[in-house]
Amino acid sequence: MFGIGIPELLIILVIVLVIFGANKLPEIGSGMGRAIKNFKKATGEPEEIDVTPKSESKDASDKKE
Helix, strand or coil, X not given: CCCCCHHHHHHHHHHHHHHHCCCXXXXXXXXXXXXXXXXXXXXXXXXXXXXXXCCCHHHHHHHHC
């Protein structure tokens, strides 16, 4: 995996702890989790969009008057 082993991951974790502090880690983790979830949702199958025209009978009758 990109040539990164356990020792390198531990060093990265220590650097993140020093930069952000232990109190910010849950916020950072939840933010990253939301970002990954949104990315997966966006790259997944598109939602079905209803393209049928809405009835215009009421609008048409209003315009005639």
